[in-house]
Amino acid sequence: MTKSAWQGQWIWNEGEESPRNEWRCFRKTFEVPAGGWDEANFRITADSRYVLTINGHRLGRGPVRSWPFEQSYDTYDVAHLLLAGQSNTISVLVQHFGVSTFYYIRGRGGLLAQLDLKLSDKAVFTLGTDDSWLTSRHLGQHPRSPRMSCQQAFAEYVDASLWDEAWVLPQYDDSSWSPAKVVGPVGTGPWTTLKERDIPMLTEEQVYPVRVESLHQVKPFSWSTAIDLRNHMAPGSEDHSNLVGYTGYLAVVLHAAAPTSAILGFPYSYEGFGACTLNGQRIDPVQFTGTLPEKYVEIELLQGDNLFVMHVSGKAHTGKLHMGLYAETPIELRFPGYVEGAGSPFLTIGPFDTAVYLDHQDGRELDLEIPLYKEVLEKIKSAADLELYRTWLKPVDVKFVSEADVFGLCVWKKEAIRHDVPSSLQNMVIANSAAASIPAYPGYDTECVVDFGKELSGYLSFELEAEEGTIVDLYGFEYMLGDYRQDMFGLDNTLRYVCKQGRQQYVSSVRRGLRYVMLTVRSGGAPVKIYEVKMLQSNYPVAEVGRFQCSDPLLNDIWQISQHTTKLCMEDTFVDCPAYEQVFWVGDARNEALVSNYLYGVNDIVKRCLRLVPGSKVQTPLYADQVPSGWSSVIPNWTFFWAIACQEYYEQTGDRLFAEEMYPHIKYTLDHYLAQIDENGLFNIKGWNLLDWSPIDQPNEGIVTHQNCFLMKTLFTAAEMASKFGDLQGQASMTEAAEALRTAINLHLWNAEEQAYIDCIHADGRRSDILSMQTQVVAYLTGVAEGERKERMDHFLIDTPKHFVQIGSPFMSFFYYEALAESGRVSEIVADIRNNYGQMIDSGATTCWEMYPNFAENRANPNMLSRSHCHAWSAAPAYFLGKEVLGIQMAAPGWSEVVIAPGPSGLAWARGAVPLPDAGRIDVDWRVDESAKRIHITVQHPKHIKVTVKIPDGYQGEIVRKTSFGVL
Known part of the structure; x- marks a missing residue:
């Protein structure tokens, strides 16, 4: 159906334009003409977030994050929900933040929607938001609930006794509601343009906990x-x-x-x-x-x-x-x-x-x-x-x-008396079971911890029976081990629910990540019956096409947690973590996209991430490190990784038009970065000069070697794109700038005595006396080191001097593995994965951690093994086990050509698959007879893909080729 012009207007309520943490409800009851229709589309957007219900059916949530000057809207097919010739009701809950976050820039409260029906007689019926819609503040929602964190909006506090959740149903009496106020037509600021959603709707899958972990009677503050x-x-x-x-x-x-x-x-x-x-x-x-x-x-x-x-x-x-x-x-x-x-x-x-x-x-x-x-x-x-x-x-x-600090109440207790968990209490985690009765202890609160078995991301939901006024607090956290619980300091991951009388169900409107939920019934009143606690797991819709298994069970476990981590961190963009931040960090997403390519092969989410970045030029021509965000922050490396990721997207998909679209934005920001080249020909800037959490010498002002190296790499990448699109002048200027930068790095940032690159030159001219593994890896990987210096870097990859700063984060390990792969050292990649990620498995990880467990930087508490326990910048094994061990490697844009180059690395066998970007997949199964130094390789692939198989050095091989339609 061709969408008609927008007739709906932005609406809100009388009063404050951008109220703090306000949930506002909107309703419209109308009759649809009899006779049926051929198509029915409903378009909607809101500032800040909405939940849409039509005739009592919850249809979706949105919009996706966007710049306010490119406000995103969603389109739903609602033909199956409308009743011809009868009364219909649209209900929308709008959550307006009223503050800027790391994924939202403050606008003003607003709702815009329009229903378009193409009737059977070819007429068109249109219904848009205007002052005939009714509105009311959600009277049960407490706007005084605290901020979750600087990255996010507000914790959740809802009093069900003050609000009838039946407001979304057609039969609800809305006669006490007020008419909405028209804010203005489409084009009204701050939403000056509208942009249709460019990715599918996210999933919502019911997931139940696996057990009740513990039961306590407690006295909090x-x-x-x-x-x-x-x-x-x-x-x-x-x-x-x-x-x-x-x-x-x-x-x-x-x-x-x-x-x-x-x-x-x-x-x-x-x-x-x-x-x-x-x-x-x-x-x-x-x-x-x-x-x-x-x-x-x-x-x-x-x-x-x-x-x-x-x-x-x-x-x-x-x-x-x-x-x-x-x-x-x-x-x-x-x-x-x-x-x-x-x-x-x-x-x-x-x-x-x-x-x-x-x-x-x-x-x-x-x-x-x-x-x-x-x-x-x-x-x-x-x-x-x-x-x-x-x-x-x-x-x-x-x-x-x-009114209360639910986080503090859950963290600190004057008393905590443990009880064995009655078997009947386990009913609260079992779908369709009898109710679980939460015991009451006079003078105490009752605290249960439920374990979902693994990290999840989405929306909490529960059903219970209680007396009116009973307070139930829920607190999500990520990690427990024995008697140690890692509280989520810096994140108020809580929900306070005040019960109405009787049996009731609640579905949270606040997205959160967690593995465990601490459920506390306050005040020792009458027992509460819990019928269910569950998560509506929500992520970018993917099929788990990519596979990996091998003869080492530890590597299989590591691949599985890498896969699960990546999935949880795919929302409307890639995000760093589903709990603490939910932020699209631009540099993280480059690595996450490569991992996703090997697991899911989806392209739209990558394209949307890359397209969001240039919008930050309204904040800085150097482009921000997280977007869209109210924090005007730049990490130069993150911008460089974004530009490289644009080229990698072209290589993954063969989408020349998209690369051509991105090229001017890349050139624009690089021109501004080149303005920061100093008299010695080096990139010299004051900013957040980050690469790794380790104590490498990366001052916020001066010349940082790894940053200069990545800028050089980015210039060469941009020059390659320029050549594709006929910008010969741009190709020449960027190639010249890259070569000049490489010369300057080798002239000024080399330590002849140590035969290594120094970390930096400080703003006062002092040369760093710190040498790090990170700097040597980047110099090797970016091609700054050539000839004998490259050989020296190659040696450092496997024999790093003890006085060099060592790699401190899984994020930096991604680049280390890239360097090892380039030097042909797959066995070293596997050994490092076993060692570092094996520690996570030993500590009960179900997702990849932001930091290695043995890395003490940035942790005041020695028991805290990592800040975030689900962080997609750490999911490298899913990429490298498929690319370097299984050996499936792209050899031409769009995977039109593929090389199969297994890296046995002491394994007896490996098998798996990698999805192709458009259709099909590459399946590989290889087995090694080490005594005979023979390898048997089976490859299956679509017929149109050119596949070359390389036998590993030192082995003789037997190759079986299959297409999707049979044996070649």
Whole structure:
């Protein structure tokens, strides 16, 4: 059906244009003409996210992430859902963030939709959003729930007793709702253009847990909250995700009916936590207990008012203070007074100074010498002393103070008494079983941990029966081992649900990643019956065409977790991880695309990722490292990897038109990078000069060797693209720039004594005295090292001096494996995979970790083996086991030619498949008789593919060729 012109208009509600964390519901009831129709399409988009229901059937979620000036919309075929000649109802839940994140740039609340029917008599029926639609705020959703993280929006808090989830059904009485307000027609800013969704809808597959892991009766904090200091202290910071700084103090009165002991806790102390006083007395830092980032202290409260003041200055992305209090007697939090309150018991003294920082650039340091600022903790002994700072007192608006910090309640417990899990309780994880009754313990909460058996990504759903007002908290996390639980510090992965009376079901609207769910019934009331807990697993739709098996069970396990990791990190773009961030990091996606090629062979997601990147030129001509994002951040290597990935996409698909489309964008940003070449001919920049988490010398200002190498590689890649499209001038200029850069690198960044490349030259001209494996690998891989120097690098690949910094992340290992493959050392790839990924398997991994378990950098807690336990930048084995061990390698664009070059590496056999980008796959099965040094290779492939088989050196071979239609 040819889509008609947009007649629907953007709609929202009277009031604030971009409200903070607002869920708004929209309905339209209408009659469809009798007589039927040939086609029925429904187009929809929203700012920020929507859930669409038609006649009670939940149809989909969207839109995909996009730049606001290229707002994406979705199209659904709804012919099967509409009732001819009858009343029909469209229901849409719109979640407006009201803040920028790492995957969304703040716009304003809005919904745009249009139904187009091509009737049987050839007439067209059109229904669009306008002021005849009805709207209501979702009255059960708490907009004061805390931010999940700086990368994401808000945690979920829903009171089912205040809202009827039947609002999506046709028979719902919406007479109390208000007419929607028209914002404007299509083209209204910030959504100046619309772009149709360019990938399929994501999956939703029901997955149940495998067991109830544990049962405890617990006592958490008596009171808790999370305070958004960032948006309070730095108004306007909602519009971006850049780092902000502020100086000031937080104050609150703790009112005790009688003298009492209490425990004051800060479950995440990395932001907002500083020196503090109680009634003018400094709390000694040595009094705090807890393993970082947790901090807890026992305090003595006097009868009546007790003034607590905390230093909250610093630089922050999220700027969220987690705070909790435990006491046996009631403690009331009161506003300190002297200024009109804002609904919360908190006020700040300050901010005395604020600043916004562009990523890794020079920024004004906060003024720490303001006399009044320096003296606060010494001068304020009681609430009366706040009068000294009247002009600096600023009440904390209640919207920035959450009703409860569910994360803190789940992390810290005063008591936790373990019980054996009754067999009847396992019913809660079994589909279609009897209900599981959650036991109640008077005076305690009841906590169950359920295990899904492996990492998942999607939407939590549950069904239960409870009394009205019963609180059920759910907290998702990724890892447990024995008695150790790795809490997800920096991510509030929680859902609070307040029950209505009776049996009820809830489907979350917030995407999250997890393996375990801690389900806690609060307050020891009447038992709660749980009928089911499940995840709606949601990812880019793929068929598991790629396969790998071999004679080593460990490698098989490693391949499986690599496959699962890649799948979970394929959403509407590739994402770094499904839990912590859900962010499209541009550089990560280059490697993830190569892995995906060998597993799934899907192209649209790769193309959409690559197309999103140039949109960031509105932020920087160097292109941002994560897009679309409110954080204006550049990692030069990530831009270089994006340009290389554009060429690799062409090689994978043979899609010349797409490569031609991307080439001007590549040339544009490279022109701006070349403007950073200094008088010595080297790339010299101030920025986030990252490659690996290891302590290599990669300063944020100066000349970083690996960055210069990758820029040279990118220039050669762009020159190759220029030659394809007849840009002879561009080809010549970029080739010349690449050659000049290679010369400069070899002249200035070589250590003759060590016969190795140094890591960098600092901004003050100091040559780095650090040598690293990373720099040598990149110099080899990019072709900077030639002749004897290349031979030297080749030696370092397998015999690295002990004083060189070693590889510290699976991401860097991808480039190491590429270098080993280029040098023909497949056995070393396999050995490294066994060693490093084998540690993950030994520790119970079901997905690949962001860091190696034995790598201690960036970890305050020695028990924390990795930050993220599902990170697709680490899924390299799925690519290299298929390409180098199984031996299936593309030899011409679009896989029109293929080379089969097995790398036995001590294995007795291997078999598997690699998908082709358009149709079919390559199947390979090889077996080795090591005593006779013979290898038997069976290859099956589509008839039109030219396949060359190479027998490994030192072996004699027998080859059986098959096409999809029989033996050749």
